[in-house]
Amino acid sequence: MKQHEQVLFKNRSPGETAFLETYRKSGGYQGLEKALTKMSPEQVREEVKKSGLRGRGGAGFATGMKWSFFPADKPGEKYLVCNGDEMEPGTYKDREILMADPHQLVEGMIISAYALQIPVGVIFIRYAYEQCSRNLERAIAEAMEAGLLGKNILKSDFSFELHLHRSAGRYICGEETALLNSLEGVRANPRSKPPFPAQKGIFGKPTNVNNVETFANVQHIIAHGSAWFKNLAFTESGSGTKLYCLSGHLERPECFELPIGISLGAVIEEYGGGVWRGRRFKAALPGGASTPYLTAEHLGVGLDFDPIEKAGSRLGTGAVTVFDETTCMVAATLNLNRFFARESCGWCTPCRDGLPFINWLLEKIENGQGEMGDIDMLREQIRNINGRTFCALAMGAMGPMQSLVDLFEEEIIDHIKKRCCPLKT
Ligand SMILES: Cc1cc2nc3c(=O)[nH]c(=O)nc-3n(C[C@H](O)[C@H](O)[C@H](O)COP(=O)(O)O)c2cc1C
Ligand code: SF4
Known part of the structure; x- marks a missing residue:
C-alpha cells in the first residue's frame, strides 16, 4: 500500500483523538495566526479560490466561487454553518475527521468566518455522532480558553462565537436549506431557491454553508498556500486530497486519505484490499448512495469531479461502495x-x-x-x-x-x- 501525504489524517491514530496540545504541535492554528496577522479577509478568500477547493458535501461546488457570492463586506448579522449531518448511506468521512482531529474543523471555521466577516457560527451535527459532539465540545472549550475563539481572537479585532447544534436525525436535514429551517426550529423541509442562503439564510440573514471536510481543508490551504494544495492532486483538474470512505464487498472497508484523482481500481485493490472472498468486481457507487454505478470498464477512472462526470457518475461525497459478482x-x-x-x-x-x-x-x-x-x-x-x-x-x-x-x-x-x-x- 503506497503512502501518500496525509493532511486531514496527519494526527489520526487508532482509538485516539488529537486535542489542542497535539494539534498545536503538528502545526495547528498556524493558518489562523497567518490569516489574522498577515492577510486581509479578501486575501484569504482569494487564496481559497486559487486553491481550486471544491465542496466535499456532495455537490462539488467550488468553495471560492460560493464565497464570492457572500456579502462579506456588508456589516451586520451573518451566519457561518457547518453541515455535519452526514446521513447518506456509505458516507462516514466527516465522522472520521471529528473522531481523529476535531480542532481542524474549529480552526477551518474561524478562518472562514474571518474571510467572510461573520461573527457567529453553528456546527450542525448528526444526532447519532455522540462522541464527535463530545470531541467538538472539548475542542471549542479549549480554543476559547486559549484565546483562539471568542472575543478579539489572538488579540486581533476579529471576534467569532461558535455553537454546536445536534440534528434531530433525518437525511433531509443535510440538504442545506432544510438544515436552515431545522436550525430555526421549524420542520426541515427544503426552501425553494432563489433566494440562496448567501442572501437569505437563517432568520433571513446571509448564511454560508459548507461541509466538515471542506472547512477542515481551509487552514491547510492558508498555512501552506494554494499551489501546494493543488499539487496534492493526481489530476490536472483536481486539487487537494480526498477522504474516500470504502464500504461493501471489500477486504478492507475503511476510510483512506488519498490524492484526488487516484483511480477507482487503485482504491479498490491497493487500499480496500480487493473484492472480498476472491470474488470478481461487478459495480461500485463511487460517491455515495445518490451517485450512478460504475462498472469494470471504469476501474481506470480517476476519482475526481470532472473525470467521474465524464464516465457518467459523480464524485459526490467520495464514499465508494463496492458490489461483488453475486450481487443482484x-x-x-x-x-x-x-x-x-x-x-x-x-x-x-x-x-x-x-x-x-x-x-x-x-x-x-x-x-x-x-x-x-x-x-x-x-x-x-x-x-x-x-x-x-x-x-x-x-x-x-x-x-x-x-x-x-x-x-x-x-x-x-x-x-x-x-x-x-x-x-x-
Ligand atoms: C438530501 C440531501 C442531503 C444532504 N446531506 C448533506 C450532508 O449530510 N452533509 C453535507 O455537507 N452536505 C449535504 N448535502 C449537500 C448540501 O445541501 C450542501 O450542498 C453542502 O452542505 C454544501 O457544502 P460544500 O459546498 O462544502 O459541499 C445534502 C444534500 C441533499 C439534497
Ligand atoms: S423537497 Fe421534494 S425532492 Fe426534496 S425531499 Fe422533499 S419531497 Fe423529496
Whole structure:
C-alpha cells in the first residue's frame, strides 16, 4: 500500500483523538495566526479560490466561487454553518475527521468566518455522532480558553462565537436549506431557491454553508498556500486530497486519505484490499448512495469531479461502495430506493409518490412478477422525477436508478423472463 501525504489524517491514530496540545504541535492554528496577522479577509478568500477547493458535501461546488457570492463586506448579522449531518448511506468521512482531529474543523471555521466577516457560527451535527459532539465540545472549550475563539481572537479585532447544534436525525436535514429551517426550529423541509442562503439564510440573514471536510481543508490551504494544495492532486483538474470512505464487498472497508484523482481500481485493490472472498468486481457507487454505478470498464477512472462526470457518475461525497459478482443489482437498487423513499420530506409529488411507486415496481421485478412494460414504466418514472422536485434528494435517488436501467437492463430482463431473481436460484 503506497503512502501518500496525509493532511486531514496527519494526527489520526487508532482509538485516539488529537486535542489542542497535539494539534498545536503538528502545526495547528498556524493558518489562523497567518490569516489574522498577515492577510486581509479578501486575501484569504482569494487564496481559497486559487486553491481550486471544491465542496466535499456532495455537490462539488467550488468553495471560492460560493464565497464570492457572500456579502462579506456588508456589516451586520451573518451566519457561518457547518453541515455535519452526514446521513447518506456509505458516507462516514466527516465522522472520521471529528473522531481523529476535531480542532481542524474549529480552526477551518474561524478562518472562514474571518474571510467572510461573520461573527457567529453553528456546527450542525448528526444526532447519532455522540462522541464527535463530545470531541467538538472539548475542542471549542479549549480554543476559547486559549484565546483562539471568542472575543478579539489572538488579540486581533476579529471576534467569532461558535455553537454546536445536534440534528434531530433525518437525511433531509443535510440538504442545506432544510438544515436552515431545522436550525430555526421549524420542520426541515427544503426552501425553494432563489433566494440562496448567501442572501437569505437563517432568520433571513446571509448564511454560508459548507461541509466538515471542506472547512477542515481551509487552514491547510492558508498555512501552506494554494499551489501546494493543488499539487496534492493526481489530476490536472483536481486539487487537494480526498477522504474516500470504502464500504461493501471489500477486504478492507475503511476510510483512506488519498490524492484526488487516484483511480477507482487503485482504491479498490491497493487500499480496500480487493473484492472480498476472491470474488470478481461487478459495480461500485463511487460517491455515495445518490451517485450512478460504475462498472469494470471504469476501474481506470480517476476519482475526481470532472473525470467521474465524464464516465457518467459523480464524485459526490467520495464514499465508494463496492458490489461483488453475486450481487443482484435490482435488489441492491431497491434497497437504496427504500432509503430515499423513507427519507422523503413529502413536500413535492414526484418524490413523495414517485419513489414508493418505484419501490413497488422493483419489488415486483425482484419477486418474479415483473412484466416487460415495467422497464419503460421505470424509465418514465425517472424522467418524471428528474428536474421536477424542490430539492436534490429525489434526483439523487435517480442516480443509481438511471444507471440500473442503462447498465444492467439485461439483468432486469433476466428477472422478468425467468420469473424470479436469477441470483437467488
Ligand atoms: C438530501 C440531501 C442531503 C444532504 N446531506 C448533506 C450532508 O449530510 N452533509 C453535507 O455537507 N452536505 C449535504 N448535502 C449537500 C448540501 O445541501 C450542501 O450542498 C453542502 O452542505 C454544501 O457544502 P460544500 O459546498 O462544502 O459541499 C445534502 C444534500 C441533499 C439534497
Ligand atoms: S425532492 Fe423529496 S425531499 Fe426534496 S423537497 Fe421534494 S419531497 Fe422533499
